[in-house]
Amino acid sequence: MNAAAPAKTGFLDETKALACVHCGLCLGSCPTYLETGNENESPRGRIYIMRALQDGRLSMTDSTVRHIDLCLGCRACETACPSGVQYGALLESTREYIEKRHERSLFQRLLRRFAIEQIIPFPARMRWALGPARLVRKLGLHQFLPKFARDAVGLLPESASSVRVPEFSPAAGEERRGRVGFVSGCVMSILFGDTNVATVRLLNKLGFDVVNPPKQICCGALDAHSGNLNRAREFAKRNIAVFEELNIDAIIINAAGCGSTLKEYGHLLHDDPEWAGRARSFSDKVMDLTEWIAPLIQKSKPNGEGDSDSITYHDACHLAHPQRITVQPRDLIRAVCGDRLHELPESDVCCGSAGSYNLTEPEMAERLQRRKVENILKTGAKTVVTTNPGCILQIRAGLRKVGALDVRVLHIADFLQESAARVNAKES
Numbered sequence: 001m002n003a004a005a006p007a008k009t010g011f012l013d014e015t016k017a018l019a020c021v022h023c024g025l026c027l028g029s030c031p032t033y034l035e036t037g038n039e040n041e042s043p044r045g046r047i048y049i050m051r052a053l054q055d056g057r058l059s060m061t062d063s064t065v066r067h068i069d070l071c072l073g074c075r076a077c078e079t080a081c082p083s084g085v086q087y088g089a090l091l092e093s094t095r096e097y098i099e100k101r102h103e104r105s106l107f108q109r110l111l112r113r114f115a116i117e118q119i120i121p122f123p124a125r126m127r128w129a130l131g132p133a134r135l136v137r138k139l140g141l142h143q144f145l146p147k148f149a150r151d152a153v154g155l156l157p158e159s160a161s162s163v164r165v166p167e168f169s170p171a172a173g174e175e176r177r178g179r180v181g182f183v184s185g186c187v188m189s190i191l192f193g194d195t196n197v198a199t200v201r202l203l204n205k206l207g208f209d210v211v212n213p214p215k216q217i218c219c220g221a222l223d224a225h226s227g228n229l230n231r232a233r234e235f236a237k238r239n240i241a242v243f244e245e246l247n248i249d250a251i252i253i254n255a256a257g258c259g260s261t262l263k264e265y266g267h268l269l270h271d272d273p274e275w276a277g278r279a280r281s282f283s284d285k286v287m288d289l290t291e292w293i294a295p296l297i298q299k300s301k302p303n304g305e306g307d308s309d310s311i312t313y314h315d316a317c318h319l320a321h322p323q324r325i326t327v328q329p330r331d332l333i334r335a336v337c338g339d340r341l342h343e344l345p346e347s348d349v350c351c352g353s354a355g356s357y358n359l360t361e362p363e364m365a366e367r368l369q370r371r372k373v374e375n376i377l378k379t380g381a382k383t384v385v386t387t388n389p390g391c392i393l394q395i396r397a398g399l400r401k402v403g404a405l406d407v408r409v410l411h412i413a414d415f416l417q418e419s420a421a422r423v424n425a426k427e428s
């Protein structure tokens, strides 16, 4: 036996890995393959690499890790796959295996271990860190920074609101339909406080009491996606315990990336006898805002005068793929703006945001940002509606880069709030 040969390992679920029959039907849905045409940057190629690492046929070199790093985790391949390959689960296990063994550059270590792991999931730290970044941008000093830092500062919104949602917001109007919990999110609560408030108002208007428990913490999505599964599990346990204390019908989330993770707590904790059942019960209650309210909203009258601009919709990956929610957001937009909704070419191809991907892989993120912006401009739409904070920041920054300052990017809750007069509940 060759002493230098890589060891056989067991980090992948063999059944899940063998489900891939190499048909290649996922290739055309994979954003990184669309951009590079390189099989190693495709789902099929990456699964091959994962299995080769597992079987000890491949060493963990920089270039092997690079193919896995370049994956967005968008899971468009799962939607396309006729064999039901659970690519997301394979990717999480592979990333956990890599993170425990692979030595990254000092820059990547600082970025991942400090900025991404120690700041973004903690709203108070993020608020503190954003102060200097905003000042740099306001004074125009970001143009003197290296490209990486310039791009990161460029993602920040021109104005942001960290207004907090109250701990309890009662249903408005005469009909009370129920009581829901609200996940306020990390990025959402710091940069999109107004959107959270709009979400809660919408739920109140539709007859729901909303409870926003102050002890909730980060959903763990960034950790789960970057291979830090143990910390993701700790965050999940804390959230499960917090929401278990509430007497609620559903747990509502308005950020697609977080929603997808919350719905997978059952999978994340399936090996833990104390928590597996509790995690499944929690996940069963999680609903994206759009799937919760779409059946309740009545179609409004045809467009009013002055409403002529067209609107388009960008599918956030983690809503369209892991959650398979594509119809409800469109139904909601059509309910208030009728035929002004125009489909976006490649609407479900990732915009390059992908959690912290636009920080760790800025080059590919920028290529996908450009691709998304070009598609948006083809529609002629003046409003882009979507459902995830990362997508909003990424697309807004891309539109600013090409000078398309007349195109707005709105979260669907803000869009519905703007059209509040036309958002009416169906009679139950």
Ligand code: SF4
Residues within 6 Å of the ligand: 019, 020, 021, 022, 023, 024, 025, 026, 027, 043, 044, 047, 077, 080, 081, 082, 083, 084, 085
């Ligand atoms: S992941 Fe699915 S679609 Fe892609 S090659 Fe494997 S079996 Fe085919």
Ligand code: SF4
Residues within 6 Å of the ligand: 029, 030, 031, 032, 033, 041, 042, 043, 046, 070, 071, 072, 073, 074, 075, 076, 077, 078, 087
């Ligand atoms: S998760 Fe997205 S980027 Fe990664 S292989 Fe699948 S389609 Fe490609």
